[in-house]
Amino acid sequence: MSAITDTGPVPATRDERGEPVKKRRERGGIWLTLLAWVVGILFVLPVVWMVLTSFHSEADAATNPPAVFAPLTIEGYREFFTGGASPWPPLLNSLTASIVSTVLVLLLAIPAAYALSIKPVKKWTDVLFFFLSTKMLPVVAGLLPIYLFAQYAGLLDNIWLLIIFYTSMNLPIAVWMMRSFLAEVPVEMLEAASMDGAGLIKTLRSVIAPVVMPGIAATALICFIFSWNELLFARVLTATVAQTAPVFLTSFVTSQGLFLAQLCAAAFVVSLPVLVAGFAAQDKLVQGLSLGSVK
Amino acid sequence: MTSVAEQTRVGAAGPEPAGAARRASNWARRAPLMPALIFMIVVTQLPFLATLVISFMDWNAYYPDERGFAGFDNFVRVFTDVNMRDAVWTTILLTAGVVLLSLLLGLGIALLLDRKFAGRGAVRTMMIAPFLVVPVAAALLWKHALYNPEYGLFNGVLTWIWGIFGADPPQPDWISIMPLWSIIFALVWQWTPFMMLILLAGLQSRPIDVIEAARIDGANNWQIFRSMTLPHLRQYLELAALLGSIYIVQTFDHVFTITSGGLGTANLPYLVYTIFYNAHDYGRASAAAVVVVIGTIIIATFALRTVSSLFREETGR
Numbered sequence: 001m002s003a004i005t006d007t008g009p010v011p012a013t014r015d016e017r018g019e020p021v022k023k024r025r026e027r028g029g030i031w032l033t034l035l036a037w038v039v040g041i042l043f044v045l046p047v048v049w050m051v052l053t054s055f056h057s058e059a060d061a062a063t064n065p066p067a068v069f070a071p072l073t074i075e076g077y078r079e080f081f082t083g084g085a086s087p088w089p090p091l092l093n094s095l096t097a098s099i100v101s102t103v104l105v106l107l108l109a110i111p112a113a114y115a116l117s118i119k120p121v122k123k124w125t126d127v128l129f130f131f132l133s134t135k136m137l138p139v140v141a142g143l144l145p146i147y148l149f150a151q152y153a154g155l156l157d158n159i160w161l162l163i164i165f166y167t168s169m170n171l172p173i174a175v176w177m178m179r180s181f182l183a184e185v186p187v188e189m190l191e192a193a194s195m196d197g198a199g200l201i202k203t204l205r206s207v208i209a210p211v212v213m214p215g216i217a218a219t220a221l222i223c224f225i226f227s228w229n230e231l232l233f234a235r236v237l238t239a240t241v242a243q244t245a246p247v248f249l250t251s252f253v254t255s256q257g258l259f260l261a262q263l264c265a266a267a268f269v270v271s272l273p274v275l276v277a278g279f280a281a282q283d284k285l286v287q288g289l290s291l292g293s294v295k
Numbered sequence: 296m297t298s299v300a301e302q303t304r305v306g307a308a309g310p311e312p313a314g315a316a317r318r319a320s321n322w323a324r325r326a327p328l329m330p331a332l333i334f335m336i337v338v339t340q341l342p343f344l345a346t347l348v349i350s351f352m353d354w355n356a357y358y359p360d361e362r363g364f365a366g367f368d369n370f371v372r373v374f375t376d377v378n379m380r381d382a383v384w385t386t387i388l389l390t391a392g393v394v395l396l397s398l399l400l401g402l403g404i405a406l407l408l409d410r411k412f413a414g415r416g417a418v419r420t421m422m423i424a425p426f427l428v429v430p431v432a433a434a435l436l437w438k439h440a441l442y443n444p445e446y447g448l449f450n451g452v453l454t455w456i457w458g459i460f461g462a463d464p465p466q467p468d469w470i471s472i473m474p475l476w477s478i479i480f481a482l483v484w485q486w487t488p489f490m491m492l493i494l495l496a497g498l499q500s501r502p503i504d505v506i507e508a509a510r511i512d513g514a515n516n517w518q519i520f521r522s523m524t525l526p527h528l529r530q531y532l533e534l535a536a537l538l539g540s541i542y543i544v545q546t547f548d549h550v551f552t553i554t555s556g557g558l559g560t561a562n563l564p565y566l567v568y569t570i571f572y573n574a575h576d577y578g579r580a581s582a583a584a585v586v587v588v589i590g591t592i593i594i595a596t597f598a599l600r601t602v603s604s605l606f607r608e609e610t611g612r
Contacts, residue, residue, distance in 0.1 A: 033412040039404055040418035046484065047424045049448055050436050064466075065458065066451040108334060111327030121324045125606075127332065129599060134339045136595035138545050140564040141584040144571050145345035168338035171331060229429050232547045232564070236572060246431045250552065260446065263439055267432035278427035279420065286492040290534060291602070294496045 054264035061261040076261035080269065087266070090248035095273075097159055097234075097244060098227040101166035105174045105223050106216065108167070113178035118185065118208070128179065131172040132291065139169070139232065147236055159242040165233055170223040173291060177222070180292030181215030182208070218284030221277040228274055245270045343588070349581040356575035369582035379583065381559060382566040383590075386544065388475060389562055393482045393546075394539045398532065400483065401490025408491070409498045419495075426488040434552035437481040442553075444468040474558035478549050486543065490535045497531030498524070530605055537598035544591060563587045 052068070053061045054077070060070035081087060116124045146165065147156075155161045185208055193203045234244040243251075249270055252263075278285065286294050353365040373379050408419055428436070441448045450466045457464035470477045501524065509519055547564045554560045556569065567587065571580035 029410070029412065032407060032410065033414075036404075036407040036412065036418050037414065039407065040421040043484065043487070044421035044424045046433075046436060046441060046448075047428060049440060050428075053440055062446040064446050064451050065454040066446075066448060108331040112331035115324060115326075115328035119324050121328055122321070125603075127328065129603065130332075131335065132602065133595065133599065134335055136541055136591060136598065137339060137343060138564065138584070138587050138591050140545065140547075140567045141346050141588045142339065142342035143567070144349065144577055144580055144584065145342035147571075148345075148577070149342075164338060168335060171335055175331060225427075229431075231431050231551070232568065236568075246429060246548075249429075249431050249435065260439055260443075263435060267428070267436050271427070271429045271432045274429055275424070275427045278423065282420070282423060285423070286496045289489060290493055290496075290538060294493055294531065294534065294605075 050264045051268055053261055054268050056261050058259070058261050061264070076265035077269070079262045080265045083262070084252070085248075087245070087248060087252075087269070090243045090245045091270075093159055093238075093242055094228055094245040094270075097162045097166060098224045098273075101163045101170065101227050102220050102223045104163065104167045105170045106220060108171055109174035109178050109219070110216070112175050113182050116175070117179045117182040118190065128176070131175045134168075135172040135291075143233065143236060146233075150237060156237060157239040157241045159238075161237055162230075162234060162242065162244070165237075166227040166230065169230070170226055173226070173288065174219050174223055176291040177219045177288050178212070178215065180287065181212045181219075184215075185211045215284070218281045218288055221281035222285070222288035224277050225274050225281075228277075346581045346584050346588075349577055350585045352578050352581075354577040356577060365578055369578045370586075372579055373582045373586055378561065378566060379586075382561050382563050385475065385560060386562040386564075386590075389479060389482075389546065389560075390540055390544050392476075392479045393486055393543050394536050396479070396483045397486040397490045397539065398536055400487045401535065402494050402528075402532070404487065404491045405494035405498055408495055422491060423488050425484050426486070428485070430485065430548040431552055433485055434481060434549045437477070437484075438470065438553045442469040442477055470553065471558065474554050474560045478546075478553050478560055481549055481553065482543065482546065486539060490539060493535040493538075494528060494531055497528050501527050530601065533601045534605060537594065537601055540594050541591070541598060544594065563590075 055072040055074065056067070056070050057073050057075055060067045061076075063070075115121050116128055121127065146161075150156045150158070150161050189207050190203065193207045198206070229246065230244075231246040231250070234247045235250070238244065238247060249266060252266060281288065350369055351365055351367070353361055353363045353368070355361070404422060408415060408422070425433070439447070444450055444466055447469075449469060450464070453466065454464040506519055506523060509523060514522075545564055546562060547568065550556055550560055550562055550565045551568075556565045561569070563583070564587070567580055567583045570576050570583060574580075
């Protein structure tokens with residue numbers, strides 16, 4: 001919006017004469033650059049505030065006006081890790097659920113994407129859109145039957161149930177992403193390989209793999225993020241044993257008094273894997289989030 | 296590029312061999328697809344069918360003996376329930392508010408980031424950060440570290456600013472004053488990066504030479520934006536809005552954390568969750584879920600159409 005209003009006032013006289021136009025554009029440019037920086041800083045500020053507060057003492061964290069330059073301490077982190085219930089089991093549960101489900105997703109999605117791009121089945125677009133349509137079904141609609149099934153099968157509070165659910169949650173995203181990456185494999189290379197008499201394994205290894213490896217990595221990171229973030233199902237389907245980190249975060253808050261530094265430390269620790277994975281996948285993030293339809 | 300590649304690939308099947316051989320080759324093609332397809336049907340379609348069946352049943356976990364067929368009773372109860380009607384309205388407000396605000400902000404920021412300037416990469420990275428905070432953590436952060444009336448950052452900043460003039464700062468209790476908007480703002484903060492990324496990708500796929508030509512012909516920035524950039528961006532705007540709606544309609548974490556559904560902020564997913572988790576009324580929860588699904592299908596139909604038009608453009612079909 002601001003970009004429009006900033007460039008709007010520049011009058012129509014900017015045509016024909018080259019120089020004044022350029023100068024004007026540059027002067028406006030400084031303001032636009034400044035604006036971009038201000039907006040960027042405003043958006044990152046809550047994250048910075050979270051990290052800063054997590055390194056303050058509880059007394060300094062709960063001051064008004066905020067004590068920005070208060071001395072730094074790791075008290076909040078020590079309290080989080082050793083104070084009450086240990087966060088390690090939930091963190092490990094989240095790690096297990098996210099990593100195992102991501103591996104399962106890739107094992108299922110890569111062959112499926114292959115059958116939808118390189119050697120496509122008939123009606124492959126219909127299949128592709130079936131996968132997408134499952135993503136649009138609100139998860140809350142499946143919650144009750146899955147809960148009842150888990151209760152019946154004795155799978156409540158079992159991490160495998162979450163793993164299966166997270167696999168189904170991310171599989172459509174992964175199929176779409178992997179299909180768009182596999183479609184980038186140049187058809188000439190495939191033809192050349194088959195003329196050289198290369199078998200399936202050799203083609204996969206020496207022609208396809210090098211092209212799609214970055215894509216597989218990005219897909220994995222995005223699936224990891226979505227599994228790690230999930231709260232609703234984890235809350236309903238787990239209790240003490242299989243509790244994940246987001247569930248731990250919600251229960252941890254209600255039982256504490258003066259806790260802001262500790263809360264920020266907890267929020268930061270739980271977010272850290274996602275921040276790392278997200279920045280690692282930064283370039284492919286759009287492609288993943290738009291299910292491969294935007295590059 | 297891709298369009299040619301795709302077509303040759305489909306054509307590469309070549310002359311179809313006859314009978315059993317063809318069937319065998321068809322199955323060889325289908326084989327890698329089957330595990331994923333079967334898995335998805337079992338894990339996502341069966342539960343939904345079960346929900347549909349349960350929505351026509353009398354089933355409350357507190358009264359296990361009274362289980363039976365209920366006809367449309369659950370649906371009648373769902374549609375006559377004031378909470379449900381409020382939740383529908385809340386869901387619409389929440390989704391529309393977050394999608395529109397984050398789309399507008401995202402568009403503005405994408406336009407800002409479309410130019411080359413010192414530190415563009417750094418600003419882009421800063422912009423992505425909100426999206427990479429775990430949603431529950433983000434909701435907790437906004438509730439306790441930002442909105443808190445006593446020591447939250449917002450009121451802290453007010454104290455600062457008013458302190459400069461030596462005045463008494465206003466210290467509003469943000470969440471009680473504007474419960475729904477506190478959720479909306481926290482969500483807008485998280486979703487603006489998503490919108491921005493898609494729109495930025497759209498902006499960067501503009502044909503530069505055409506725009507340069509228009510500029511040489513004397514079109515000003517506003518004219519270029521209105522008659523060239525915006526039409527080109529249209530499908531990206533649609534895609535961002537629809538994908539955003541699909542995710543945001545399902546918002547649970549923020550409602551659960553910031554207000555626990557109180558003060559008129561219970562949206563449909565949260566309501567279904569409480570009917571199921573607290574009231575253990577399985578029949579009614581399922582009926583509510585079915586209503587949510589029908590609502591989503593309406594949005595999803597548009598979303599699928601947009602994605603498939605983008606998709607067709609990409610693959611040249």
